[in-house]
Amino acid sequence: MIxxxxxxPPRRRTRRRGGGLxxxxxxxxxxxxxxLVGLVALYVWPFLTTFGKSFMDVPAFGPGTxxxxxxxxxxxxxxxxxQALRNSALYTAILLLGLPVAVVLAALIxxxxxxxxxxxxxxxxxxxxxxxxxxxxxRFIYNGDFGLLNYVLSRLGVDGQYWVADATFxxxxxxxxxxxMSLGINLIILGAGLQSIPPDLYEASALDGAGRxxxxxxxxxxxxSPSLFLVTVLxxxxxxxxxxxxxxxxxxxxxxxxxxxxxxxxxxxxKAFVEFDQGYAAAIAIVLLMVIxxxxxVQFRLQRRWVFYD
Amino acid sequence: xxxxxxxxxPEKRTTTGSKASRHGxxxxxxxxxxxxxxxxxxxxxxxxxxxxxNREASQTPPTFxxxxxxxxxxxxxxxxxxxWAQLTVSVSALVLRVIGQLAVSALAGFAFxxxxxxxxxxxxxxxxxxxxxxxxLFLIGQFEIIRDxxxxxxxxxxxxxxxxxxxxxxxxxxxxxxxxxGFEEAARLDGAGPLRTFWYVMLxxxxxxxxxxAVLTSLYSWNDLLWPLIVTPRGNNRPVTVGLAGLQGQFGxxxxxxxxxxxxxxxxxxxxxxxxxxxxFSGIASSGLKG
Numbered sequence: 001m002i003x004x005x006x007x008x009p010p011r012r013r014t015r016r017r018g019g020g021l022x023x024x025x026x027x028x029x030x031x032x033x034x035x036l037v038g039l040v041a042l043y044v045w046p047f048l049t050t051f052g053k054s055f056m057d058v059p060a061f062g063p064g065t066x067x068x069x070x071x072x073x074x075x076x077x078x079x080x081x082x083q084a085l086r087n088s089a090l091y092t093a094i095l096l097l098g099l100p101v102a103v104v105l106a107a108l109i110x111x112x113x114x115x116x117x118x119x120x121x122x123x124x125x126x127x128x129x130x131x132x133x134x135x136x137x138x139r140f141i142y143n144g145d146f147g148l149l150n151y152v153l154s155r156l157g158v159d160g161q162y163w164v165a166d167a168t169f170x171x172x173x174x175x176x177x178x179x180x181m182s183l184g185i186n187l188i189i190l191g192a193g194l195q196s197i198p199p200d201l202y203e204a205s206a207l208d209g210a211g212r213x214x215x216x217x218x219x220x221x222x223x224x225s226p227s228l229f230l231v232t233v234l235x236x237x238x239x240x241x242x243x244x245x246x247x248x249x250x251x252x253x254x255x256x257x258x259x260x261x262x263x264x265x266x267x268x269x270x271k272a273f274v275e276f277d278q279g280y281a282a283a284i285a286i287v288l289l290m291v292i293x294x295x296x297x298v299q300f301r302l303q304r305r306w307v308f309y310d
Numbered sequence: 311x312x313x314x315x316x317x318x319x320p321e322k323r324t325t326t327g328s329k330a331s332r333h334g335x336x337x338x339x340x341x342x343x344x345x346x347x348x349x350x351x352x353x354x355x356x357x358x359x360x361x362x363x364n365r366e367a368s369q370t371p372p373t374f375x376x377x378x379x380x381x382x383x384x385x386x387x388x389x390x391x392x393x394w395a396q397l398t399v400s401v402s403a404l405v406l407r408v409i410g411q412l413a414v415s416a417l418a419g420f421a422f423x424x425x426x427x428x429x430x431x432x433x434x435x436x437x438x439x440x441x442x443x444x445x446x447l448f449l450i451g452q453f454e455i456i457r458d459x460x461x462x463x464x465x466x467x468x469x470x471x472x473x474x475x476x477x478x479x480x481x482x483x484x485x486x487x488x489x490x491x492g493f494e495e496a497a498r499l500d501g502a503g504p505l506r507t508f509w510y511v512m513l514x515x516x517x518x519x520x521x522x523x524a525v526l527t528s529l530y531s532w533n534d535l536l537w538p539l540i541v542t543p544r545g546n547n548r549p550v551t552v553g554l555a556g557l558q559g560q561f562g563x564x565x566x567x568x569x570x571x572x573x574x575x576x577x578x579x580x581x582x583x584x585x586x587x588x589x590x591f592s593g594i595a596s597s598g599l600k601g
Contacts, residue, residue, distance in 0.1 A: 027504040028427030035418035038474030046451020122346045128583040133572030137356045146368045188594040285447045
């Protein structure tokens with residue numbers, strides 16, 4: 001916006017020449033042409049065809065036939081779909097439970113005068129490790145017979161479980177991995193938010209005799225709320241689209257728990273690219289879009305209650 | 311995130327007693343170190359397992375250090391998986407995608423930030439709207455386009471959809487908007503047209519954002535599983551991720567080999583991260599702009 005104001009006088013004076021913020025339709029269209037072609041061909045058009053297909057019965061080969069809202073009515077009566085929706089919702093809720101941990105850790109990292117960079121790198125490692133690789137490691141750790149987790153639990157006197165082979169625990173087990181994987185990203189975004197809090201606020205409140213805990217709840221948390229809101233929105237959007245962890249941690253020939261642990265996107269993948277039922281898959285994708293839109297909208301509504309903008 | 315923020319900032323505590331705060335800092339370090347241990351533990355366990363025999367890796371109670379350290383897991387992995395071919399595919403797709411995305415995003419970002427043309431706002435709005443749609447919605451249509459062009463099982467098929475990113479365009483637009491107009495006017499007075507201004511004046515100044523966008527794109531490209539899985543139905547030109555996911559079916563419970571594969575496949579990006587930490591962090595911080 002500043003740039004607009006700053007460049008407006010020359011814009012008026014040199015209207016006829018090319019360049020700057022003056023009208024330059026030729027160059028403008030030429031420069032957005034690659035982006036426009038790609039986005040329309042690979043995003044806008046696929047979006048429209050998926051939307052169209054959700055109202056059609058599409059065989060593996062050949063054209064589809066229009067069936068109205070059949071896919072949607074079938075979807076609403078499909079227990080596997082509701083199961084997948086519940087699983088995705090539970091996974092999302094578990095990831096949100098991890099956010100307080102991220103806030104506390106981000107605040108603690110800001111507290112130390114040395115070693116900040118080191119902690120950031122360590123916490124960030126899971127982010128830059130292949131999700132597929134991470135899933136394999138955790139699958140081994142979760143193994144019911146000889147996994148590390150059950151061994152540690154047995155030393156603590158707790159009974160082990162078949163974490164990734166018993167549908168009671170699968171989403172929780174995967175959710176813990178999800179928290180572990182996304183912590184590094186959240187710490188960076190929250191860290192940026194923390195660094196924008198003016199230090200003199202802490203100085204002033206310390207003069208007034210406020211302790212660390214009081215400062216955290218009275219200064220840090222309110223001023224961090226815009227960043228926290230952003231992290232919450234991003235977490236919900238990405239958690240509702242979880243696919244890799246289920247695909248690698250649960251998929252095997254004899255894991256019966258997979259049937260009850262599918263997420264929306266996993267169900268979508270199976271319908272579209274394993275069973276080639278594209279019409280039904282398209283309807284799943286459209287419902288996912290609506291779920292994400294509603295979830296995001298609700299969060300934007302709720303933000304008025306807890307997000308503090310100055 | 312600014313450079314200053316990344317480097318850390320001066321001590322902010324002034325009034326609390328220095329002895330007490332140093333005391334408090336030890337507690338903070340203790341908590342952070344504890345959390346760091348939990349974060350790193352899976353990697354440590356992975357490393358230890360690699361050097362165990364399969365029998366030792368699946369015995370109860372587990373051993374901590376390998377009893378008879380062996381590198382057999384690596385031999386098995388490299389002997390049965392075309393890893394170097396998969397690596398070539400992953401790297402080629404990554405390079406193609408990063409170059410493509412930088413070019414497309416920088417051009418469009420510049421046009422949206424610095425040029426005026428009819429429909430600019432409308433088109434930008436259209437691009438931004440695509441940010442909110444979950445990527446799965448595009449998969450079927452993208453797959454059909456790639457298939458209809460006869461590009462299934464090819465490296466460009468892996469890279470092309472990722473080249474066009476509304477997020478990248480948005481990020482570059484923000485970068486170009488923040489460059490003071492004076493630079494542009496100076497270039498114009500010297501007789502430079504939009505293309506020369508873009509190439510010689512604006513692009514060099516947007517380099518930090520381009521670096522951040524490049525590392526983020528690399529991360530997405532390297533980690534992607536679902537799209538490569540879909541566009542390589544015949545199994546040709548499969549990247550590291552798909553190969554690794556397939557390893558599980560092949561080796562089932564040979565955990566040392568699986569752990570070795572997981573390590574080898576992750577290592578390239580971990581090394582790049584350790585070298586380019588700053589770009590990774592600023593990339594993630596600026597992806598916050600998305601919301």
